[in-house]
Amino acid sequence: MIESAAVKDQIREYVIEEFAKTKGINQVTDQEVLTKNGIIDSMGIFRLVAFLEETFNVRIGDEEITHDNLESIDAIEKLVISKAKK
Amino acid sequence: MAYVLQQLLSKSAKAYPEKIAVWARGRSVTYRELDERSNQMAHLLRKQGITKGDRVGLFFPKCVESVVSMLGVLKAGGVYVPLDPQAPADRVGYIIGNCGIRVLITNHEKREVLTPETLELLESCISTDQAENGKDGKLIPWSMLAEFPADHAPEVSLIETDLAYILYTSGSTGRPKGVMLSHQNALTFVEWCAEEFQVRSEDRLSNHAPLHFDLSVFDVYNTLEAGATVYLITEELALFPTSLANFIETQGITIWYSVPSALMLLLLHAHLTPEKLKSVRTILFAGEVFPMKYLRQLAEMAPAAELYNLYGPTETNVCTYYKVERERLASLEKLPIGIACANTDAFAVTDDGRRAAQGETGELCVRGPAVTYGYWADPEKTQKMCVPNRFEQNFEEKMYRTGDLVTMAEDGNFYFLGRRDSMIKSRGYRIELGEIESALLSHPGVREAAVLAVPDEIVGNRIRAVVAIHVPDSLKPIDLQQHCSTRVPKYMIPEVIELCVELPKTSTGKIDRVKLAAKDPAKEPVSVR
Incomplete structure (x- = not known):
């Protein structure tokens, strides 16, 4: 059973360390739209998906890689939790 | 015949007043509306003191107002300067100062990004936000346009050799340089495209490139020339291949133009089928080398489409082109850049x-x-x-x-x-490695810096830096990436930074780039930090 808060912490840490900090952004709120300010670019999206699949042992199909599913830390957490329940 | 760009709009506004000219983010404007709004924008700019030859900056994410603004500036006799909405404040400030922008069209959010020094240079800002911005008196709301005449543009005498826009590209000495382009420069290209690609009023063009990128000149002005419709693809949509493929299908895009890496993302991650691309009759790409392997895949996915490799720096726009000969696809090892336009x-x-x-x-x-x-x-x-x-x-x-x-x-x-020099391309962006080196060297802890391109099949090149620092262990790569982020756009920040005490030198005392490139820890995928 995956714990929601722990999932979110891991996602947040990855997004901040892997993407935001290298772009000079030190803080990202859970609701912030990650694509809007170029925090994540087109190649970054696929690195993020690979991270989620590996870390949470879920499978995310290309058709699920959408703005709605990945737009914020909150949205990513929701996606991971819904996948893990299946 | 048109000799200034805005005449393309006037002609189509007469012929197709109720047709949609521009679509973006679920909103659209007809030719009549675009003509009227841009007339009003021109009058507003005049009131702000803009006259012939004055530069006006555009600093906000792509939307319908982008095209209204471009045409409005031209109708006022001005020269527009599209600024990368994702660029750091320092770079935007440099450009505003460099070409003497006094009036900026922006939005509330982007204006907040500007430094006080930059704001000082600006006499006024026009906001694309629909709502009044209340307390901030210096920001002119978009709704102000309604107070100006819509049925005619201000008097202005322009000739084809007058400037239309300035596009800033990476500069080797550490600062971006502004390429000046005249109405004639742009129209020479637009007229060639109109003839070669036979753009028609039924066409639906995509606009994938950012507006500060010269690929967008085709998307916007060939649309206006033909009385067609352009669909602006926002930065957010461009990131998601599956959504983008659905967008192409549902909007019935007929002419697509982008950098090859955008097409490669679609091929690799969008589960493309010929069905998805069935509306597309012409696919144009430019900005970097398209690997043959992926071009062959694209040709299969769009079996009826004409494919063109366009080549040319911002300074000439497209100057040579190659129409892909399908019968040669299997045997061709390298894609030609073709013949002169x-x-x-x-x-x-x-x-x-x-x-x-x-x-x-x-x-x-x-x-x-x-x-x-x-x-x-x-x-x-x-x-x-x-x-x-x-x-x-x-x-x-x-x-x-x-x-x-x-x-x-x-x-x-x-x-x-x-x-001949150290300019490279990554995702179609033109990057001077020297500009990144200058950014690194501006950090007080850095003694020497060498920036190298690591070839990559999908994005063209990735950026790697080797940096010698004054005090060992005083800096981490992340510190330098953050420092770079204040000086250069995100696509120019090195993905990998290796630290050392001294860079290897050649016998003449120059940084030994050959040795550094050979020492590339890998040629390994860059996700490893």
Whole structure:
């Protein structure tokens, strides 16, 4: 059973360390739209998906890689939790 | 015949007043609305003191208002300067100061990004936000447009050689340089495209490139020329291949133009089928080399589409093109950049100053009405790149040295071989490695810096830096990435930074780039930090 808060912490840490900090952004709120300010670019999206699949042992199909599913830390957490329940 | 860009709009506004001209983020404007709004924008700009030749900056994410603003500036007689909405404040501030922008069209959020020093340079800001911005008196709300005449533009006498826009690209000395482009420069390209691609009023063009990128000149102005519709693809949509493929299908895009890496993302991650691309009749790409492997896949996914490789730096816009010959796809090892466009002369010049013969390597030089006057406020760089055409004995004429090494093969096409200097392309963006080195060196803890390109099949090049620091362990790579983020756009921040005490040198004391490149920890995928 995956714990929601722990999932979110891991996602947040990855997004901040892997993407935001290298772009000079030190803080990202859970609701912030990650694509809007170029925090994540087109190649970054696929690195993020690979991270989620590996870390949470879920499978995310290309058709699920959408703005709605990945737009914020909150949205990513929701996606991971819904996948893990299946 | 049109001799200034805004005449393309006037013509189509008469012919197709109720047709949709621009669509973005679920909103659209008809030709009549675009004509009226841009007339109003021109009057508003006049009231803000903008007259012939004055520069006006555009600093906000792509939307319908982007095109209204571009045309509004032109109708006021001004010169628009599209600024990368994701660029750091320092870079935007530099450009605003460099070309003397006094009026900026922006939005509330982007204006907040600007430094106090930059705001000081601006006399006024026009906001694209629909709502009043209340407390902030210096920001003119979009709703103000309604107070100006819609049925005519202000009087202005322009000729084709007047400037229309300035596009800033990466500069090797650490600061971006502004490429000045006239109405004639743009129209030479637009007229060639109209003829070659037969753009018609039924066409639906995509606009994938950012507006500060010259690919967008085709998307916007060939749409207006033909009375067609352009669909602006936002930065957010461009990131998600599956959504983007659905967008192409549902909007029925007929002409697509982008960098190859955008098409490769679609091929790799969007589960493309010929069904998805069935509306697309023409696919254009430019900005970087399209690997044959992926071009073959694209040709299969769009079996009926015409495919074109377009080539040219911002200074000339597209100057050569190659129409993909499907029967040669299987055997062709490298994609040609093709032959010169109409009304453009392109030829290779050897190191010893001769016109290169077939099979010989030379620097591609371009002459004709599409070629820039040079760089804003930089006569030195202009003289270096826009040189007298020595091959013309009877009158004075300039030609542009592209810095690209090419050869003409037996098939009569030019082939791109490499660069003379350290400019590289990544995701189609033009990047001067020297600009990144300057950014690194501006950090007080850095002693030496070398920035190298690591070739990558999908994005063209990734950026790696090797940095010598004054005090060992005083800095981490992340500190330098953060420092760079304040000076250069995100796509120019090195993905990998290796720290050392001293960079290897050649016998003449120069940084040994060959050794550094060989030491590349890998040629390994760059996700490893």
